Amino acid sequence: xxxxxxxxxxxxxxxxxxxxxxxxxxxxxxxxxxxxxxxxxxxxxxxxxxxxxxxxxxxxxxxxxxxxxxxxxxxxxxxxxxxxxxxxxxxxxxxxxxxxxxxxxxxxxxxxxxxxxxxxxxxxxxxxxxxxxxxxxxxxxxxxxxxxxxxxxxxxxxxxxxxxxxxxxxxxxxxxxxxxxxxxxxxxxxxxxxxxxxxxxxxxxxxxxxxxxxxxxxxxxxxxxxxxxxxx
Numbered sequence: 001x002x003x004x005x006x007x008x009x010x011x012x013x014x015x016x017x018x019x020x021x022x023x024x025x026x027x028x029x030x031x032x033x034x035x036x037x038x039x040x041x042x043x044x045x046x047x048x049x050x051x052x053x054x055x056x057x058x059x060x061x062x063x064x065x066x067x068x069x070x071x072x073x074x075x076x077x078x079x080x081x082x083x084x085x086x087x088x089x090x091x092x093x094x095x096x097x098x099x100x101x102x103x104x105x106x107x108x109x110x111x112x113x114x115x116x117x118x119x120x121x122x123x124x125x126x127x128x129x130x131x132x133x134x135x136x137x138x139x140x141x142x143x144x145x146x147x148x149x150x151x152x153x154x155x156x157x158x159x160x161x162x163x164x165x166x167x168x169x170x171x172x173x174x175x176x177x178x179x180x181x182x183x184x185x186x187x188x189x190x191x192x193x194x195x196x197x198x199x200x201x202x203x204x205x206x207x208x209x210x211x212x213x214x215x216x217x218x219x220x221x222x223x224x225x226x227x228x229x230x231x232x
Contacts, residue, residue: 031118
């Protein structure tokens with residue numbers, strides 16, 4: 001597959017609600033106040049941000065030019081994250097988001113994530129940053145790589161009040177058993193000519209990684225769990 005030729009809309013997960021502009025405007029009025037209380041659906045712009053398997057992310061901005069008030073620091077452009085169903089649920093919580101709220105606040109407070117302007121039952125209002133993803137070219141720049149992993153080390157050092165347990169391998173082996181016992185798996189492997197899966201054993205790979213983890217005797221730390229270029 002030529003991922004570079006993939007249309008951006010193909011990367012968006014889930015349908016955009018028809019009333020998304022009204023929803024974002026009301027949230028900004030409630031949590032940001034200031035200049036946002038004077039806005040209407042015609043004076044703001046809401047743009048869907050691609051990516052995200054469990055959340056929808058939107059950029060919401062005031063169309064007219066202006067500056068943030070130094071007294072109130074009310075932003076004219078924010079990111080609004082709307083929660084979706086969590087794909088990975090390991091504690092029987094049914095997808096509750098209390099842990100996400102705690103983590104979001106702590107990461108923001110420690111300067112490791114965007115500023116949090118508001119939190120509500122269905123999501124968060126965050127500072128919006130114009131950026132690009134950490135691509136392959138960036139991975140060959142030692143100074144940038146150092147900054148990234150210094151940030152990751154700071155995340156690992158955080159003392160976060162969430163459940164602490166080794167869940168990864170239990171989940172990974174469960175997924176492996178589901179896939180291995182599904183007759184559709186081999187059909188897809190053949191149809192898509194997935195040579196890596198034809199010539200390598202996923203079970204052996206899992207066993208190998210587990211042996212390495214057991215040998216290194218690492219302490220249990222808070223971790224990102226989805227640390228890849230599109231999330232940097």
